[in-house]
Amino acid sequence: MNCFRTLALFLTLCLGLQAMPSLADDEQIASGSGDPVYQVQSPPAYSMIADLVIARPFLVAATAVGAVVFVVSLPFTALGGNVKDAGKALVVDPGKAAFVRCLGCTGDGYGKRE
Structure with missing residues (x-):
């Protein structure tokens, strides 16, 4: 060669x-x-700012409104036997998105091992 x-x-x-x-x-x-427990995301700065200014206040409000709706619907969900599902959908899921999710991330960022 x-x-x-x-x-x-x-x-x-x-x-x-x-x-x-x-x-x-x-x-x-x-x-x-x-890693199934924690997925690392690195969102850009503009995504973090938009999440802090726009999304988080709406998610906190959705958690508060969901708590009120959950309390109002509690007798009916208790009769139906799905109190846990209603609480998760109306209070826990918006609360996780508002307080557990990292700033600017699209997913939860946290998941339990099964």
Whole structure:
């Protein structure tokens, strides 16, 4: 082999091996693998600001309104036997989104191991 072909082969192998870790990261993101308890998200600054100024006040209000609706509907949900489901849907889920979720994140950021 001449010098040019050897150098080209060497550079191709080096560049190919350098791309492997980034391809592995993309594969993990696409397959959803990772730590099942905590998924790290790094949202941009504008997303954090919009979440703080717009979304969080609405979520806190939704939690308060959901608590009132839950108390009003409590006799009916008790007769139906789904108090736990109603409480989770009306109070716990908006409360988790308002207080547990990281600033600017789209998911909960926290999940229990089963």
